[in-house]
Amino acid sequence: MNLYSSSRKKPGHLQVAVFQFVSAAVCLWLLSGFWQLQVQSPDVYAARAERNRIKSLPLLAPRGEIMDRDGRILVDNSPTFKVLLSRAAMREENLPLIAEGLNIPYEQLRAQLRRLRRSNAPEYQAVILKENLAPGDIAFVESHRAEFPELELIRSPKRLYPQDGLASHVVGYVGEISDAELEQLEFALYEPGAEVGKAGIERQYNDVLSGSDGRRVVVVDSLGREREVRGNVEAKPGRGIRLTIDLDLQVVAELAMEGKTGAVVALDPRNGEVLALVSRPNYLPNKFVGGISVEDWRQLANDPQKPMLNRPIQAQLAPGSIFKPIVALAANRNPVVDMDFSVVCQGGAFFYGRYFRCHKRGGHGRVTLHEALVQSCDVYFYTLGNRLGIDSIAETSMLVGFGEPTGIDLPHEEDGTVPSTGWKLRFFREKWYAGETISVAIGQGALTTTPLQIASAIGGLAMGGEWHQPHLVPHDEMQSIRQGFQPPAPRRAELDSSAVREIVRGLWGVVNEAGTGVRSRIPGYDVCGKTGTAQVVSRQYAKEHDVEASKDNAWFVGFAPCEAPEIVVVALHEHGEHGHLAAPIVRDVIKAYFDKKQRTRWTQRKTTSAPAQTASNFSMLAPRRVRP
Amino acid sequence: MIRHYSARDFDWVLLGITIAITMLGLLEIYSATRNTPWQEAHVRQIVWIGLGLILLWVFSAIDYNILIHHALTFYAIAVALLLLIMVLGQVIGGARRWLLLPGGTTLQVSEFVKVVLVLLMARFFSALHPERVSAKNLLKIAGLFAVPMFLVARQPDLSTALSYAPILVMGVFVAGLRWKFVLVLALAGALILPLAWQYLQPYQKERLITFMDPERDPRGSGYQPIQSKIAVGAGGIWGSGFSQGSQTQLRFLPVPHTDFIFSAYAEETGFVGVTVVMALYFAILMKIAGNAKTSADSAGMYICMGVGALLLFHFLVNIGMVIGRMPVTGLPLPLMSYGGSNLLATFMLLGLVNNVRLRRFTN
Numbered sequence: 008m009n010l011y012s013s014s015r016k017k018p019g020h021l022q023v024a025v026f027q028f029v030s031a032a033v034c035l036w037l038l039s040g041f042w043q044l045q046v047q048s049p050d051v052y053a054a055r056a057e058r059n060r061i062k063s064l065p066l067l068a069p070r071g072e073i074m075d076r077d078g079r080i081l082v083d084n085s086p087t088f089k090v091l092l093s094r095a096a097m098r099e100e101n102l103p104l105i106a107e108g109l110n111i112p113y114e115q116l117r118a119q120l121r122r123l124r125r126s127n128a129p130e131y132q133a134v135i136l137k138e139n140l141a142p143g144d145i146a147f148v149e150s151h152r153a154e155f156p157e158l159e160l161i162r163s164p165k166r167l168y169p170q171d172g173l174a175s176h177v178v179g180y181v182g183e184i185s186d187a188e189l190e191q192l193e194f195a196l197y198e199p200g201a202e203v204g205k206a207g208i209e210r211q212y213n214d215v216l217s218g219s220d221g222r223r224v225v226v227v228d229s230l231g232r233e234r235e236v237r238g239n240v241e242a243k244p245g246r247g248i249r250l251t252i253d254l255d256l257q258v259v260a261e262l263a264m265e266g267k268t269g270a271v272v273a274l275d276p277r278n279g280e281v282l283a284l285v286s287r288p289n290y291l292p293n294k295f296v297g298g299i300s301v302e303d304w305r306q307l308a309n310d311p312q313k314p315m316l317n318r319p320i321q322a323q324l325a326p327g328s329i330f331k332p333i334v335a336l337a338a339n340r341n342p343v344v345d346m347d348f349s350v351v352c353q354g355g356a357f358f359y360g361r362y363f364r365c366h367k368r369g370g371h372g373r374v375t376l377h378e379a380l381v382q383s384c385d386v387y388f389y390t391l392g393n394r395l396g397i398d399s400i401a402e403t404s405m406l407v408g409f410g411e412p413t414g415i416d417l418p419h420e421e422d423g424t425v426p427s428t429g430w431k432l433r434f435f436r437e438k439w440y441a442g443e444t445i446s447v448a449i450g451q452g453a454l455t456t457t458p459l460q461i462a463s464a465i466g467g468l469a470m471g472g473e474w475h476q477p478h479l480v481p482h483d484e485m486q487s488i489r490q491g492f493q494p495p496a497p498r499r500a501e502l503d504s505s506a507v508r509e510i511v512r513g514l515w516g517v518v519n520e521a522g523t524g525v526r527s528r529i530p531g532y533d534v535c536g537k538t539g540t541a542q543v544v545s546r547q548y549a550k551e552h553d554v555e556a557s558k559d560n561a562w563f564v565g566f567a568p569c570e571a572p573e574i575v576v577v578a579l580h581e582h583g584e585h586g587h588l589a590a591p592i593v594r595d596v597i598k599a600y601f602d603k604k605q606r607t608r609w610t611q612r613k614t615t616s617a618p619a620q621t622a623s624n625f626s627m628l629a630p631r632r633v634r635p
Numbered sequence: 636m637i638r639h640y641s642a643r644d645f646d647w648v649l650l651g652i653t654i655a656i657t658m659l660g661l662l663e664i665y666s667a668t669r670n671t672p673w674q675e676a677h678v679r680q681i682v683w684i685g686l687g688l689i690l691l692w693v694f695s696a697i698d699y700n701i702l703i704h705h706a707l708t709f710y711a712i713a714v715a716l717l718l719l720i721m722v723l724g725q726v727i728g729g730a731r732r733w734l735l736l737p738g739g740t741t742l743q744v745s746e747f748v749k750v751v752l753v754l755l756m757a758r759f760f761s762a763l764h765p766e767r768v769s770a771k772n773l774l775k776i777a778g779l780f781a782v783p784m785f786l787v788a789r790q791p792d793l794s795t796a797l798s799y800a801p802i803l804v805m806g807v808f809v810a811g812l813r814w815k816f817v818l819v820l821a822l823a824g825a826l827i828l829p830l831a832w833q834y835l836q837p838y839q840k841e842r843l844i845t846f847m848d849p850e851r852d853p854r855g856s857g858y859q860p861i862q863s864k865i866a867v868g869a870g871g872i873w874g875s876g877f878s879q880g881s882q883t884q885l886r887f888l889p890v891p892h893t894d895f896i897f898s899a900y901a902e903e904t905g906f907v908g909v910t911v912v913m914a915l916y917f918a919i920l921m922k923i924a925g926n927a928k929t930s931a932d933s934a935g936m937y938i939c940m941g942v943g944a945l946l947l948f949h950f951l952v953n954i955g956m957v958i959g960r961m962p963v964t965g966l967p968l969p970l971m972s973y974g975g976s977n978l979l980a981t982f983m984l985l986g987l988v989n990n991v992r993l994r995r996f997t998n
Binding site for chain 2: 020023025026029030031033034036037040041042043044045046048051052055056057060226227228229234
C-alpha cells in the first residue's frame with residue numbers, strides 16, 4: 008500500500024496546527040468585514056441601495072395661460088421634452104457617445120460637468136443636457152435606455168409668447184430662478200433650476216400662474232427599467248389669468264408704434280382697467296424661455312434705446328403741455344383768477360428777469376382759458392403758474408395722482424417727480440426760486456410723470472374727479488384668484504363741476520376746433536385731447552447738437568366720449584418733435600375701441616336673430632365686416 | 636487488496652456540511668436568477684450536485700495510493716487537454732477555457748487540473764519524506780506546476796492559474812524548507828512582482844488599482860466592488876429576506892449567482908446567515924485538518940493539506956472580494972457558486988479527503 012511513503016511516520020503536526028490557526032484567522036478577518044458592513048454601518052449602505060433603486064422624477068406643472076379680456080390666449084405653453092443627465096448614475100466613458108447622439112459639443116458637456124463639480128453641487132442634482140428636444144433626440148434617448156440609464160426624458164411645458172414681442176412688457180417673461188430669489192420668502196418652496204416669472208404679469212402673479220410640480224417615484228433596476236411605481240403626485244397646472252387687455256386695441260397700438268420709441272396706455276377711466284399697454288422698443292420674451300443666450304442678453308442690456316424699460320410705468324419724463332389742464336384745475340381750486348381771466352400773448356413774456364418764450368413766435372394775442380388750451384398757449388399758463396405758486400400746483404398734481412405710483416399690478420412702477428418747495432428742500436437743501444415755477448406751469452422743469460400716471464390723471468379729471476386704480480387683472484377675476492379680495496375704492500375729489508366742464512370743453516377744442524390735436528379727430532365721435540411737446544434738452548443744446556436724442560418728446564392724451572369718457576389713451580413718441588404727431592396714435596386706438604363696440608353691438612343683434620352663427624373671433628386682424 | 640470499509644468510517648459530518656452549503660447556495664442561485672435569462676440555473680446546479688455526489692463517492696472508493704501512483708499519467712493527460720483547448724476550446728467571454736462535450740455541456744478543464752495537481756504534489760513530497768526540500772527538488776516540482784499554470788494563464792485565466800500556487804506552497808510548507816530558501820524566495824518574489832505588473836492585462840491592472848480606491852471610478856471598474864459592498868451592508872443583521880434583496884433582485888449586483896453569490900446571500904440573509912455559512916466553511920477546513928492529522932501516511936496528509944490550502948485560498952479570495960478586502964478576480968466560491976466544473980472538482984477534492992479518512996487505520 009505504502010508505495011511512495013518512505014516512512015510511516017508522518018510530517019509534523021505543527022504545520023497542521025498552523026493551517027488551523029491561519030484558517031481561523033482568515034474566517035475571523037472576513038467575519039469582521041461583514042460585522043463592519045452589516046452591523047456597524049448598515050444604514051449607510053441601505054441608503055445607498057435605496058438610492059440605487061429609487062428614482063424620483065419631477066412632473067413639471069404647466070404654467071397658467073394668460074388671456075386677454077375676451078379670453079383670447081396671449082401666452083400659452085407648448086409641450087416639449089428635455090433630457091436630464093443623472094450625475095450619480097453617470098458613466099464617464101458614455102459621455103462622448105451621449106454628446107454625439109444628442110448633437111451637443113462634447114467639450115461643452117465636459118465644461119458643464121466640470122463647473123458643477125467645482126461648485127460642489129450635490130450629486131443628485133441632475134444636469135439639463137438639452138431642452139426642446141427634436142423627435143430624433145427623443146428617439147435616441149428612448150432607444151438607448153439600457154445603454155445609458157443615466158439619461159432621463161422629462162416632459163417640460165415650454166412657455167410660448169406671442170411673436171414679435173406683442174404685449175411683451177405686459178406679460179413679461181419667465182426664467183430660471185436666481186440665487187437671490189431663492190433667498191426670498193415668496194420663493195421658499197422653489198428649488199434651484201425652477202422656472203419663475205421674471206417680469207410683467209408673469210412676475211406679479213407668479214404664484215397663481217406657476218401651479219405645483221408633481222413627482223413620480225419609481226423603482227428601477229440596474230438598466231434603468233421601471234419595475235414598479237412607488238408614488239405618483241400629479242402636477243397641478245397653474246391657474247390661467249384673464250387680463251383687462253383688449254387684444255384688438257393692443258394690436259392697433261402696437262402697429263401704430265411700429266418703428267417708434269415710446270409708449271401707449273389705454274385705460275377705461277370708469278374702472279381703471281388697462282385696455283392696452285405698449286412699450287417700444289420691445290423685446291422677444293420667447294428668447295428668455297429656457298435661458299437667454301449671453302449674446303442676446305448683452306444686446307438687450309447694451310441697447311441705448313433700453314428695450315427692457317417698461318416705458319408706460321417706468322419712463323419718468325416731462326409731460327409738457329399735457330400738464331396744462333392740471334394747472335388750469337389748480338387755478339380753479341386755488342381761486343387766483345376768474346374763469347374768464349385772459350392774457351395777451353405776444354410770443355413770450357418776462358418773469359423774474361428772464362424771458363420765457365411761447366411756442367408760437369408771433370403770439371396768440373388775447374387768450375382765455377379755452378383758447379389757451381386749444382392753442383396750447385404757453386404765456387397764459389406761465390401767468391397762471393406764476394400766480395399759483397409751486398406749492399399749489401404741486402398740491403393739485405398730487406391730487407390727480409402724480410408723484411406716486413398708481414399701484415398698477417406690475418412690478419417696478421416708478422413714481423415720477425412733483426417739485427415743490429418742500430421737495431427741493433428735502434432733496435437739494437435749497438430754497439425754491441419762483442422763476443422755476445414758470446417752467447413747471449407748462450409741464451417742464453423738474454416735473455416728471457409716467458405715461459400711465461398721465462392716462463390715469465386725465466381720465467380721472469374727465470370723470471369729474473374720480474380716479475380708479477389702474478389694473479391689468481379684472482376685479483371679478485381677482486376675487487376668484489385671491490380670497491377676500493376687495494376692489495380698491497376710487498380716489499375722489501370735490502371739484503368744481505363747471506370748471507371741469509370748461510377744461511373738458513377746451514380739450515374738445517384741441518381736437519375739434521383747429522387746435523393742436525386735430526389729427527386725432529374721428530368724424531362722428533366726440534374726442535377730447537391735449538398735445539404735449541416736451542423739451543428733452545435746452546434749446547441751446549439742441550441747436551448745437553442736431554441729434555435724434557435731443558429732439559423733443561411728443562405726447563398726446565385723448566379721451567372719448569368727452570362728457571362720459573369710456574376710454575383714455577396716452578401716447579408718448581420719444582423724440583417725435585411735436586405732440587400733434589403723437590395724436591394719430593391715440594386716434595387709432597380710440598377708433599378701434601368704438602369700432603369694436605359697434606361691431607359687438609351689431610353681431611349681438613345678428614346672433615339673437617340667427618342663433619346658428621357664432622359670435623367669436625372678431626379680431627381687428629380679421630377682414631372688416633363693420634356696417635354700423 | 637480488497638478491504639472492507641465500514642460506513643462508520645465515512646466522514647458523514649463532512650458530507651453533511653458539504654450538502655448544507657450546496658443547498659444554501661442552491662437557494663441563493665434560485666433567488667438571484669428569478670426572471671433572468673439564467674432562471675434555469677438552479678435546475679442545472681441540482682444535476683451538478685447529483686453528479687458531484689457520485690464523484691465524491693468514486694474518489695472516496697478508489698484508494699488514494701492508487702490515484703497517486705498514476706498521478707504523472709493524470710498530469711500528462713491534463714497538460715494534453717490544456718494544449719487541446721488552446722486549439723479546440725470554446726471561446727466564452729473572450730477566453731478559451733471550455734471544452735465542449737457532446738450534448739452541449741462545457742467543461743472547464745483548468746478546474747479539474749487542481750485535482751491532478753493535488754495528487755502530483757502529494758506524490759512528489761511524500762516520496763521525498765522525510766528529507767527537507769532541496770533546491771533541485773523545489774525547481775523540479777515548481778517546473779511541473781509551471782506548465783499548467785502557464786497554459787491556463789494563457790487562456791487567459793490568471794486567477795485560476797494563481798489558485799494552483801497554494802497547493803505547491805502548502806506542499807513545501809508541510810515538507811519543510813530552510814529559512815535561507817524562504818528568504819531567497821521572498822526576495823525573488825519581491826523582484827518579480829514589478830516585472831509581472833508589466834505583463835498584466837489592462838483590465839487586470841485597473842482592477843488592482845480600483846481595489847485600492849474603488850470610489851475612484853464608481854461606474855467603471857469600481858462598480859462591482861462598490862455594488863457588492865452596498866449589497867452586503869444593506870443586508871444588515873437579519874438580511875432583507877429570501878429573494879427580497881434589492882441589489883440582487885434589481886441586478887445592481889454583478890453576476891449574483893456565480894462570483895458574487897456571497898454578496899447576494901449576505902444581502903438576503905444578513906450577518907446571521909453569513910455567520911452560519913462561515914461557520915460551515917470553517918468546519919470543513921477543520922475537518923480537513925483533522926483528517927490530515929489522522930491520515931495513515933504522509934501522502935494522505937499532503938492530499939488533505941493540499942485540498943485545505945486550495946479551499947482556503949478560494950474562500951479568502953472570493954469572500955474577501957465580496958467585502959472589498961480583496962481585488963476583483965474571477966474565482967468562484969466553492970460549493971455555493973453556480974457552475975459545474977468547479978463544483979465537480981470540489982466534490983472530487985472532498986472525496987479525496989474522505990478517501991484519506993477511510994484509510995486512516997493502517998494495520
